[in-house]
Amino acid sequence: MTDRPRSAPMPAALRAGRPPRHPALTIRCPHCTAAEGARCTTRSGRVTKTDPHPARQAAHAIATAVCPTCQVGLGTPCHDNGIQRPDSNPVHNARYTEAGRPAA
Numbered sequence: 326m327t328d329r330p331r332s333a334p335m336p337a338a339l340r341a342g343r344p345p346r347h348p349a350l351t352i353r354c355p356h357c358t359a360a361e362g363a364r365c366t367t368r369s370g371r372v373t374k375t376d377p378h379p380a381r382q383a384a385h386a387i388a389t390a391v392c393p394t395c396q397v398g399l400g401t402p403c404h405d406n407g408i409q410r411p412d413s414n415p416v417h418n419a420r421y422t423e424a425g426r427p428a429a
């Protein structure tokens with residue numbers, strides 16, 4: 326026996342009829358350090374069943390979308406009239422949409 330089903334990837338199955346993964350999963354999470362493509366985990370190491378951490382969604386939006394609200398380019402954090410936004414809400418809502426966040 327040379328087959329090792331446990332390590333066999335199933336990309337075809339993942340593309341067939343599954344709901345799309347959250348786009349923020351394509352980057353590493355700056356909060357819990359989950360790797361690209363992996364779901365976020367809690368401090369105890371459990372995989373979260375909810376959306377990626379807000380910090381990951383923000384980092385993804387900043388890295389992949391220009392902001393329709395404050396007009397900053399890729400890789401630049403949002404601002405309000407030149408003032409940096411708070412860490413709790415660093416990205417304008419429209420930028421998350423621009424980055425491909427599924428509609429809530």
Ligand SMILES: [Zn+2]
Nearest residue numbers: 354357365378
């Ligand atoms: Zn995370």
Ligand SMILES: [Zn+2]
Nearest residue numbers: 392395403417
């Ligand atoms: Zn913005």
